[in-house]
Amino acid sequence: MFSLKKFIPRESIIRHIRFSSTSHLPTVYALSTSHGRAAIGVIRVTGTESQFVTSVRKLYDPKTSILLDESLAILFNGPKSYTGEDLLELHLHGGNAVIKAVLKAIESLHTNEKPIRYAEAGEFSKRAFQNGRFDLTEIEGIRELIDAETESQRVGALDSMTGSNKIRFLEWREKIVDSIGLLTAIIDFSEDAEIEDIDNIYKNVDKKVTELQKEIDQFLKRTQSSEVLLKGIKLTLLGPPNAGKSSILNKLANEEAAIVSDIAGTTRDIINVPLNIHGYKVVVGDTAGIRDLAKADKIEAEGIKRAKIQAQVGDLVIVVLPANDAHIDEELVDLIKVLNKEKKVLVILNKCDLVSKEEVMHLIDNSSHILNVPKDNFLPVSCYNDEGIDQLSNGLIEEFKVISATEKSDPIMITQRVKDILINDVLNGFNEFKTYKDLDDVVIATESLTQSVEGIGKITGETVGVEEVLGVVFSSFCVGK
The missing domain is CATH 1.20.120.430 (tRNA modification GTPase MnmE domain 2)
Structure with a gap:
């Protein structure tokens, strides 16, 4: 059989x-922290001559014997270092002059018998790969x-x-x-x-x-x-002029990211603001207020056109409506009905501090019917006294988990x-x-x-x-x- x-x-x-082993390669060194004035600067040296570089504890110029700096010198013996070779880290004072002087001193140690050179981009990690x-x-x-x-x-x-x-x-x-x-x-x-x-x-x-x-x-x-x-998750803010879209943006950003004014049509173009909302990178697009084009000037009309395009390409749409004004222009109603068929639409009733709770509930019932958006997607807030802002942030987190498919598991990046x-x-x-x-x-x-x-x-x-x-x-x- x-x-x-x-x-x-x-x-x-x-x-x-x-x-493959990298023992035949020259010892290399590089500044591993950012250039510029800082408290600490770290220079890395990897290769067979790493210990040779640390022939002194206080750092002196090998040719002039001038004291360069007092540093913390840490030697990681291979193969248990980052690169798999002997690897030295010099923790220096982070001034530009100190860094340049020490790098120049290390360069001067190069000989044919002990080859030492400045590292190429990614060379430390490449050696780590080559050494397994x-x-x-x-x-x-x-x-x-x-x-x-x-x-x-x-x-x-x-x-x-x-x-x-x-x-x-x-x-x-x-x-x-x-x-x-x-x-x-x-x-x-x-x-x-x-x-x-x-x-x-x-x-x-x-x-x-x-x-x-x-x-x-x-x-x-x-x-x-x-x-x-x-x-970044693309979040688009829509709504009529003077509804408080920019105020909502500023609350999410915790700063004055957009111009706030009581003049209708303040936002004339799309303002994209990258935010970190509870660990999620979010690009919030604050758009021009959408209203009857007959009431808008030429520039504002172009802003409304761009707002519609922005809403269609976004991952999530938030519509901001003023709780003290029940009227919604047909221009906005038609857009929301179209968007609601394609993606999740959340509706924020802003300025709820100006009306009673009964009026808010009535407005939710009425607006839900007009816009064809479920009542559960409505959230009353007030940028004046921060009412509902925490609930808004928490609700957004749940939406972000759905968009990024991280409700039940951590994200996977490749x-x-x-x-x-x-x-x-x-x-x-x-x-x-x-x-x-x-x-x-x-x-x-x-x-x-x-x-x-x-x-x-x-x-x-x-x-x-x-x-x-x-x-x-x-x-x-x-x-x-």
């Missing part, structure tokens, strides 16, 4: 790149963490930096390798196998590929939803490079596998899965051809990281 276990030549199927300290997904996660501006971005970057994505990718890779092994067994030993066994192998592999295809599709959908956290490889290499390989499986061409079907598994390798940096992606990964790093 045909046996599968002894016919899965894993190592012969997938070629690996082993992590991190794979490419973890390296990219570190970059995303550095760039994170909000709490949600920080949480999303941690998946990559801590290796959660790496584990997920390696699990996918193992499943594909198993499938390749099964198909290779058919190629090499089909003459000794029974037809029934071959059919079962094909069905087993096809089932695994289908399940994996669905899993990767769902993963990509989650990452696509999480991308809004990087770009780079465009990883996304492209998953689509163009991994999923495309699956599609080709199914095509050639149906044509009963097991050889090309197997090669198609090899394309998929090599795609995973490009993501993590474990296959031949890794050099072609290194430049893309590290070129965006700053010098000293």
